[in-house]
Structures are given as C-alpha cells and as structure tokens.
Amino acid sequence: MVRFETLMGLAVVGAFFIVSAGFAQEANDQDAKPIPILQGSVALISDFTGGQPDIHPIATPVVLLPIGQRWLFETRATFENDFVEVPGRSGFHGGPVQKEVEYAQLDFVANKFMTISAGRFLTPFGIFNERLYPAWIRNLQSDPLILPIGIGPSNASTGAMVRGGFQARPQFDINYTVYFSTVVTTTPVDSDRFAGGRTGIFVPKARLEVGASFQHLLQQERSNLFGFHAIWQPTALPLDLRWEYARSKRGSGYWLEPAYKLSQLPFLQNEMRRTQLVARYQEFFTGPAVSDSLPPVHTKQFEFGANYYFMDGLKFATNYGRQFSSLGNVNVWTLGLTYRFVVPLGPDGSPK
Amino acid sequence: MKRNCMMLCCLAAMTLLVGKTLGQERPKSETFSKATPPAGAPLLTGNSKSTDESTSPQGADRTEQARRGTKSEPSERAEGEQRFRENCGRCHQPPHKFPPRVMAAAIRHMRVRALLTDEDMRLILNYMTR
Numbered sequence: 245m246v247r248f249e250t251l252m253g254l255a256v257v258g259a260f261f262i263v264s265a266g267f268a269q270e271a272n273d274q275d276a277k278p279i280p281i282l283q284g285s286v287a288l289i290s291d292f293t294g295g296q297p298d299i300h301p302i303a304t305p306v307v308l309l310p311i312g313q314r315w316l317f318e319t320r321a322t323f324e325n326d327f328v329e330v331p332g333r334s335g336f337h338g339g340p341v342q343k344e345v346e347y348a349q350l351d352f353v354a355n356k357f358m359t360i361s362a363g364r365f366l367t368p369f370g371i372f373n374e375r376l377y378p379a380w381i382r383n384l385q386s387d388p389l390i391l392p393i394g395i396g397p398s399n400a401s402t403g404a405m406v407r408g409g410f411q412a413r414p415q416f417d418i419n420y421t422v423y424f425s426t427v428v429t430t431t432p433v434d435s436d437r438f439a440g441g442r443t444g445i446f447v448p449k450a451r452l453e454v455g456a457s458f459q460h461l462l463q464q465e466r467s468n469l470f471g472f473h474a475i476w477q478p479t480a481l482p483l484d485l486r487w488e489y490a491r492s493k494r495g496s497g498y499w500l501e502p503a504y505k506l507s508q509l510p511f512l513q514n515e516m517r518r519t520q521l522v523a524r525y526q527e528f529f530t531g532p533a534v535s536d537s538l539p540p541v542h543t544k545q546f547e548f549g550a551n552y553y554f555m556d557g558l559k560f561a562t563n564y565g566r567q568f569s570s571l572g573n574v575n576v577w578t579l580g581l582t583y584r585f586v587v588p589l590g591p592d593g594s595p596k
Numbered sequence: 597m598k599r600n601c602m603m604l605c606c607l608a609a610m611t612l613l614v615g616k617t618l619g620q621e622r623p624k625s626e627t628f629s630k631a632t633p634p635a636g637a638p639l640l641t642g643n644s645k646s647t648d649e650s651t652s653p654q655g656a657d658r659t660e661q662a663r664r665g666t667k668s669e670p671s672e673r674a675e676g677e678q679r680f681r682e683n684c685g686r687c688h689q690p691p692h693k694f695p696p697r698v699m700a701a702a703i704r705h706m707r708v709r710a711l712l713t714d715e716d717m718r719l720i721l722n723y724m725t726r
Contacts, residue, residue, distance in 0.1 A: 276696035276725060278704055308701045316704050351704075356714035359707065375710065381687050409711035419711035444711075448682045475686050484686070556689045586702070592695035 278310035279590035287379035289580035319348040369394030392537035401425030451477040494535040499526035557584035676723025
C-alpha cells in the first residue's frame with residue numbers, strides 16, 4: 245500500500261515537473277477564437293428486453309465553455325424517463341424524470357503533452373464509458389454487460405486527472421490518462437475512492453488502437469482491476485472492429501463488436517452508404533465478490549442490428565439479440581432514433 | 597394522461613426533426629457524397645501517408661514543406677481530412693463542416709476527450725473549417 249502511494253506521489257511530482265516545463269511553450273495559436281457551444285443529443289429508445297416494452301426518451305445536453313487559450317469547462321447532463329406498461333392500465337406510464345450531471349470538469353491544456361482535468365469526470369476505464377456511451381455515437385443501443393466494471397457507481401469519478409496524446413514516433417501515437425477519485429456518497433453523483441490509469445498506442449497508417457486500463461480500488465476489498473481494448477478500422481473496408489475486456493473481483497468479461505457499412509455494394513449507393521450492419525458478442529463471468537450492477541450469473545449475449553444514418557447527427561437504430569444465462573434466456577430488442585445537435589452560444593465566425 | 601401527452605409531444609418533435617432533416621438532405625447529399633469516398637480509395641490527391649515520402653520526388657518535396665512549416669493549402673487540407681478519418685472516424689460519421697469558432701471549441705473538447713495530438717488538432721481544425 246505504501247509502495248502504491250509512493251508511486252502515486254512520484255507520478256504527481258512528475259506531472260508538475262512536466263507542467264512547469266510546458267509553461268515555457270506557447271499555446272497552439274488557432275485562427276478562430278472558440279466560443280461557448282451547446283451540443284448534445286436527444287433520443288427515443290424503445291427496449292423490449294424479456295418481452296417487457298419500455299420507452300426511454302433521453303435528452304443529453306453538453307455545454308462547452310472555452311476560457312482563454314488553455315482552459316475549457318465542459319459538462320454533460322442527462323434527463324431520462326422510463327415509460328412502461330402498468331398492469332390494469334392502458335398505455336405507457338412513466339415515473340419522475342431522472343436527472344443526472346454525468347460530468348462537470350475543468351480542463352487545463354498545459355502543453356502539447358498534457359491536459360489536467362479536475363471535477364467530476366467520466367472514468368477512463370476501457371473505451372465504452374468515455375468515448376462510445378452517448379446514444380448518437382454507440383453502434384448498438386444496449387450497454388455492454390461489463391460496462392459497470394471499473395467506472396464507479398455513477399459512471400464517473402470525482403477528483404483529478406492528467407491525460408494527453410502525442411506522436412511518439414512517425415509510425416504511432418501514444419495516449420495516456422492517470423486519475424484519482426475520491427468518495428462521494430451523494431446520489432446520483434456518487435463515486436468511489438480509487439486511482440488508475442489507461443494507456444494506448446494508435447497506429448494511424450493501420451488505423452489500429454490498442455490499449456490497457458488499470459485501477460486500484462482504495463476502499464472496500466481494495467482490489468485491482470484491469471482491462472484491455474482495441475479498435476481497428478481496416479483501410480480497405482468500411483469496417484469498424486471494437487473489442488474490450490475487463491477483469492475485476494466482481495466479475496470479468498469481454499465484448500466484440502464489428503460494424504460494417506454497406507458503401508461498397510454496387511446498387512442503391514445513396515442508401516447503402518448510409519446503412520451500417522452491426523453485431524456484438526459478449527460474455528460475462530462472475531467473480532468472488534458480488535455487484536448489483538453486474539449480472540449475478542455467467543451470461544452470454546449475442547446481438548445484431550442495423551443503423552441508418554440520415555446524416556451525421558440523425559440515426560435510426562434497431563437491433564435484436566438473445567441473452568443466455570442460467571436464470572433464463574431472454575430476447576433483447578431495441579428500436580431507436582437519435583439526433584445530435586450543435587448550437588453556438590455566440591457569433592460563430594461564419595462568413596456573412 | 598399528462599405523461600402520455602408529453603410522450604406524444606416527444607414523438608411529434610422527433611418526427612418533425614426527421615422530416616426537416618430529410619428535407620435538407622437533398623441539397624446536402626452532394627456534399628456528403630463528395631466527403632465520403634469508398635473505403636480504400638485515396639482521399640484527395642495530396643494523400644501524403646499513402647506515398648513513400650522518402651523516395652518519391654513529390655514526397656520529398658512534401659517532407660521539405662512540412663519541415664519548414666510551409667505546407668500548401670491543398671496538402672494541409674488533405675492531411676487534415678486523413679487525420680479526421682484516422683482519429684475522429686473511430687467514433688464519428690463524417691459530419692458536415694462547422695463554423696470556425698464552433699469547431700475551435702469542439703476540437704478543444706475532443707483534444708481532451710479523444711486525446712488528439714497537437715498536430716492532429718491543428719490539421720483537423722483547418723480541414724473542418726476551410
């Protein structure tokens with residue numbers, strides 16, 4: 245334990261050293277001065293897991309507030325409701341709107357190697373939570389079974405984070421994230437006390453990224469968690485291949501998700517290049533400790549679906565799958581429409 | 597009853613958005629198709645990473661330009677498009693262009709979120725706004 249804290253202390257000292265070195269460098273001058281923007285997405289997702297229809301309208305606004313040359317305040321909230329059929333009553337009925345601040349962080353671009361963030365931030369364990377979670381980005385609307393591993397009770401951490409990406413060699417870039425989170429017990433912004441990091445190597449020519457995540461829980465069972473991820477987009481095919489593996493004391497598992505755009509088909513090209521076929525296979529194995537957010541038994545799930553992109557921000561998504569476990573096999577079926585918006589909160593610099 | 601009305605309003609709003617977007621699609625689709633070449637096809641004529649820079653005369657010229665920081669505008673744009681596909685394409689579909697000051701804010705956000713390098717950020721911003 246002492247050794248781990250010593251290492252963390254050394255990491256912090258090293259970070260401050262690099263920051264002070266970075267002050268000598270000028271910030272990257274951009275032609276256009278950034279303005280505050282409101283972006284985000286709205287989605288209407290229908291879920292028919294286990295034959296129970298459920299309708300989720302979700303609104304996820306994101307506010308970006310650039311301050312000067314080096315600072316950025318960013319926050320994302322979610323407003324969500326679940327409409328379900330109630331026995332004996334007609335139609336769908338929902339409860340109160342669930343509101344949550346998913347993250348609210350202040351970023352400081354120290355230099356080209358490092359950005360420092362503080363506040364409430366999405367836990368960078370694996371790739372799904374931080375990069376692929378929003379409904380308008382994800383290929384399949386259902387969450388991976390292993391998503392709760394390593395991201396904390398509300399998918400976010402409260403603390404500080406140092407991160408960056410740089411070209412290590414002409415052939416590849418390296419990215420890294422080191423973070424510390426403290427305990428917050430106020431729902432729905434609760435978080436656990438842990439420290440961890442993630443690193444990745446990206447080979448632009450091959451369009452391949454591989455990476456690994458590590459986390460040490462500083463409470464409860466004080467266990468270690470680790471994971472691996474890969475994203476590959478072969479240049480010869482309109483194919484996205486994503487894979488993630490996570491292991492913890494509360495369970496482990498993996499998912500593999502290929503997504504293929506039909507743009508190479510020689511007919512109906514306008515429609516085909518907007519259509520994407522997706523599949524995901526995933527498996528979860530239970531661990532010695534239990535978790536409310538993970539399946540209680542060994543579970544396998546296969547899904548396939550299709551997305552149609554009317555444009556970058558507007559997508560129709562549908563998928564069907566089957567979940568296999570000793571508790572009983574169930575169908576997983578979702579149907580959704582997602583829309584991403586960007587609203588400038590000031591003069592946007594467009595030519596008149 | 598009130599919630600059902602809210603649901604209907606949500607559905608109506610989404611239908612309107614879809615209708616509006618489809619209405620805008622026809623004039624924009626030409627731009628979209630130009631920005632989405634088939635996979636494997638060269639992006640623009642100045643696709644620097646698909647040539648051997650050290651051996652071809654054009655590649656050597658480009659390397660020299662890059663070294664001196666005097667890359668030509670089409671070359672920078674091609675490089676920016678390539679960087680967009682390599683970095684942003686891992687999560688995003690190719691979008692329409694954004695106004696410069698909006699993109700400047702978005703690229704700072706993506707620098708933090710997607711761990712873009714300094715050079716990626718500069719080239720993608722240039723490509724997305726010009």
